Amino acid sequence: MSAIAYSLDAAAPHCGAVPMVEIRDVSRRFGRKPDLLGRASIALGLVKPPAVVRALDRIDLTIAKGEVVGLVGESGCGKSTLGRIVAGILPPSEGQVFWQGQDIATMPAVERRAESLRIQMVFQNPFAAINPRLPVAEVVGEAPRVHGLIEGGRGAEAAYVDEQLVRAGLDPSLKGRYAHQFSGGQRQRIGIARALAVQPEVLVCDEAVAALDVSIQAQILNLFMDLREELGLTYLFISHDLGVVEHLSDRVAIMYLGRIVEEAPAVEIFSRPNHPYARALLAEVPRIEIGKRAFSSLKGELPSPLHPPSGCHFHPRCPYAFARCKIERPELRTVAPGHKSACHLNERH
Ligand SMILES: Nc1ncnc2c1ncn2[C@@H]1O[C@H](COP(=O)(O)OP(=O)(O)OP(=O)(O)O)[C@@H](O)[C@H]1O
Ligand code: SF4
Ligand SMILES: [Mg+2]
Numbered sequence: 001m002s003a004i005a006y007s008l009d010a011a012a013p014h015c016g017a018v019p020m021v022e023i024r025d026v027s028r029r030f031g032r033k034p035d036l037l038g039r040a041s042i043a044l045g046l047v048k049p050p051a052v053v054r055a056l057d058r059i060d061l062t063i064a065k066g067e068v069v070g071l072v073g074e075s076g077c078g079k080s081t082l083g084r085i086v087a088g089i090l091p092p093s094e095g096q097v098f099w100q101g102q103d104i105a106t107m108p109a110v111e112r113r114a115e116s117l118r119i120q121m122v123f124q125n126p127f128a129a130i131n132p133r134l135p136v137a138e139v140v141g142e143a144p145r146v147h148g149l150i151e152g153g154r155g156a157e158a159a160y161v162d163e164q165l166v167r168a169g170l171d172p173s174l175k176g177r178y179a180h181q182f183s184g185g186q187r188q189r190i191g192i193a194r195a196l197a198v199q200p201e202v203l204v205c206d207e208a209v210a211a212l213d214v215s216i217q218a219q220i221l222n223l224f225m226d227l228r229e230e231l232g233l234t235y236l237f238i239s240h241d242l243g244v245v246e247h248l249s250d251r252v253a254i255m256y257l258g259r260i261v262e263e264a265p266a267v268e269i270f271s272r273p274n275h276p277y278a279r280a281l282l283a284e285v286p287r288i289e290i291g292k293r294a295f296s297s298l299k300g301e302l303p304s305p306l307h308p309p310s311g312c313h314f315h316p317r318c319p320y321a322f323a324r325c326k327i328e329r330p331e332l333r334t335v336a337p338g339h340k341s342a343c344h345l346n347e348r349h
Helices: 036-043 079-086 109-116 136-146 154-167 184-196 214-231 242-248 266-271 276-282 323-327
Strands: 021-030 053-063 068-072 094-099 119-123 202-206 234-238 251-256 259-265 333-336 339-341
Touching: 021 079, 053 079, 053 259, 068 079, 068 242, 079 119, 079 202, 079 234, 119 184, 136 154, 136 184, 154 184, 184 214, 202 214, 214 234, 214 242, 234 242, 242 266, 251 266, 251 276, 259 266, 259 276, 266 276
Parallel strands: 068 234, 068 251, 119 202, 202 234
Antiparallel strands: 021 053, 021 094, 251 259, 259 339, 333 339
16 A cells, blocks of 8 residues: 555545635745845935845735646746745745645744645756755655654665655666766656655646656656646646646636736636736737747836836736826736736726
8 A cells, every 4th residue: 555645536626625825915025135234324325225126026826725726927027936935935025825724924833844845846957956966765765754754664765765756657776876867857757756755735846847858848747647636736837838837727827027917717818818918928829839838928028026117017018008007006806707817907897
């Protein structure tokens, strides 16, 4: 029998149940805090305050158990920042993060450390965070051993590691080798085996297939979906590739300069995008082209997140912008069942 006791009621989100993850009114700023002398100099007008990037600006996001939520947007819009906050490896500047209904800021440290194992990240380059001097068996086995997830001695640990490698589609007889001895696709599988080894319930995949060849991408995406079935995993799937997101996701959130501008079931957002930003990207694109679409191809320059435009951040690039757009931030509002969009046009009748 499997050493991992996962729930098997996988795919369908459970309406009305406590969400797996909930992000409530979360903002995140980056910038250097001035020291005492710096603060005095700023107060006296001798120097300018340091620039602050508002990477996330009042974000709400809910992910149900077993759901795959796709997160897309142009480079620098805040996707990775949001992913890291969901995974609990970056604190928000403001707002709350709930894991299965519990506010993580109020959890005792020990409980939070244990709970944090349940949300793992899979990165574009998994080996940036892995010691290249360790053999794969140790890369995969270290965390579960440290956290007491394996019962029994060395034999039990070896069997446990083998199980994770098989689950990720790797030959366990290769576990004595080192990261550099594997291909890109195999390395990503090792990263996935390593994440699975701590028995997560949620995977935050941040451009997890972006560095791979197309044929290998398909294999890894299939692996993610098989794991969803087998282990009942929940996913936040970050990607700049619309084809990948459309293929995988139940629901999609589109970000623009630190804000979610539209959120809907994947089928709905790709067939009936509401927000002018989403429409500009999708409406005129033949279906066959969607897989090739990346968010960098929209006309007009992306404004700097250091100085985002007032009101609706999209107004300098929006063909429908009117006076209110420059002044007032549009809130995300329901425009159809399960479909939200942040555009003032939805209130103009
Ligand atoms: N540690 C940091 N210190 C300062 N600024 C940061 C930091 N991390 C992110 N930022 C800034 O926050 C903004 C959002 O960055 P983030 O990496 O979340 O974007 P992204 O959507 O993941 O981009 P990409 O598609 O290029 O990965 C960017 O302007 C980025 O420069
Ligand atoms: S709020 Fe105004 S500027 Fe923003 S997307 Fe809607 S119409 Fe365009
Ligand atoms: Mg990123």
